[in-house]
Amino acid sequence: MPKTAGMEGRVASARRTSVPRVAWLIGPALVAGVAYLDPGNVASNMTAGARFGYLLVWVVVLGNVMAWLIQYLSAKLGIVTGQSLPEALGRRIRNPWGRRAYWLQAELVAMATDIAEVIGGAVALNLLFGLPLVLGGVITGVVSLGLLILQSRHGARTFEVVVIGLIAIIAIGFTFGVFVAPPDGAAVLGGLVPRFEGSGSVLLAASILGATIMPHAIYAHSALARDRFPAPADVMGAEQTTDAALALARGIPTARLLRATRWDVSIAMIIAGTVNLCILLLAAANLAGVRGTDSLEGAYAALSAGIGPVVATLFAVGLLASGLASTSVGAYAGAEIMRGLLHVRVPLLARRLVTLIPALILLGIGVDPTVALVLSQVVLSFGIPFALIPLVALTARGDVLGPFRNRWGTTAAGVAASVFLIALNGVLLWLVISGT
Structure with a gap:
């Protein structure tokens, strides 16, 4: 009894004196949210606006709403359990071949992500400085390796500051044009009505959703939250946790962390959604028909x-x-996928080289960069159910999250999002196979 009273007293003291302000707790969602602002998003939204005008505005908005829920659930899993989603699945998939098969699809999704991002950086360097695409791809890979080394040596907070700075540059770069040449307000409102116009618009809708709700962002966010708010080993391994135990472990009550995380995710998704919408609107207003x-x-x-x-x-x-x-x-997500599912750690340099090769090959053989970007996002769209369904299932379980498990409404929303995404992918596959 005295031990319990002492624990409660320390938790109360932590609440009064040691709990940082909400602003200090913000960061992991902004880093994970970079996945929603990658070159695949740019290509998909730009192509959608140029080809179909304002038709797919509703897809961008819907994708962003679903992304908020998904990223919050991912962060919650990492905070409450002290495990990333790959780690949690690695502990539960007992069959070694089943675990390897799951790792393979997740790894292919991560590689498709890397292809989009490296190609996007290469295209940007070509546009700005006239560098050959292959050289631009190499430079993009080297700089990204430097950022990963920064994260491993100086911790999550330093990495977050650098990435947030890049987010500010991204936001300015992609939204400035909308203020110079604003879109038609009535047409934007009309684009909020859900509809398609042929298989091409379905393909782009799947591409936008694949670029917006990215599987690797789901894997990464749980790991980022875990790394930012670590708990001791005896707490991290527990299947069921309590607010008091985690508060003592971190000095911050879990409920407060989750409230701050909701703000973190909201800010990240508002930024990402606004930028993605601005890209589509910029193309719809100025590039349609050109x-x-x-x-x-x-x-x-x-x-x-x-x-x-x-x-x-x-x-x-x-x-x-x-x-x-x-x-x-x-690359951070890819390393976490391998570590969590296969319990294998690969040096950053080796992993960076392996994942860089496919993008450089595509650039070297002359594949159209924008086509490669859009198709990579379709691949990501097919990887969404493999990350989303386990995430919703795990966060709904009391033996995993204890008192922090999902409410029934949250689980219902997660199931609805999963069903919608899987159905859209099924329609897309049917259209591709039938040649419609």
Whole structure:
């Protein structure tokens, strides 16, 4: 009894004196949110606006709403259990071959992410400085490795500060043009009505959702939250945790961490959603019907000719910052996937080289960068259910999250999002196979 009283007293003291302000707790969602601002998003949203105008505005908005719920659940899993999603699944998938199969699909998704991000950085360097695409890809990979080394040597907070700085550059680069050449307000409202126009719009809708709700962001956010708010080993291994135990472990009550996380995710998703919507609106208002604007290079040229070189240059700078920041987060997620599922640690340099090779091959053989970006996002869309379904299932279980498990409404929303995404992917597959 005295021990319990002492624990409660220390928790109360932590609440009064040691709990940092909410602002200090914000950061992991912003880093994970970089995944929602990667070059794949740029290509998908730019292509959607150029080809279909305001038709798919509703997809961007819906994707962002679903992303809020998904990223919050991911962070909650990491905070409450002290485990990332790959770690939690690695403990529960008993069959070694089943665990390897799950790792393989997750790894392919991470590689598809890396392809999009490296290609985006290479295209940006080509637009800004005229560098060959392969050289630009190498530079993007090297800089991202430097950011990962920064994270491993100086901790999560330093990494967050650098990435948030890149987010600011991304936001300015991609939203400036909308203020210079604003979209039609009535048309934007019309784009909020859900509808499609042919298989091409379905393909782009799946691409937008794959770029918005990214599987590797789900894996990464749980790990980022775990690393930012670590608990001692005896707490981290527990299947069921209590607010008091975790408060003592971290000096911060778990309920307060979760409240701060909701703010963190909200800020990150507002930024990501606004930027993605601005990219689509910029293309819809200024590039619709203009030939060649369904590629990043064509869009850059059209923006320069139609709105001015300042807007075009800021667009390219935003694309570069997007590639550099997002490829670092993608590599972090890939390393966590391997460690959590296979219990294998691979040196950063070796992993960076392996994941860089596919992107460099695609650039070297002359595959159209924008096509590669859009298709990579479709691959990501098919990887979403494998991350989302286990996430919703685990966070709904009392033996995993204890008193912090999902309420029934949260679980219902997660199930609805999963069903919608899986159904959209099924329609897309049918359209591709039938050649419609």
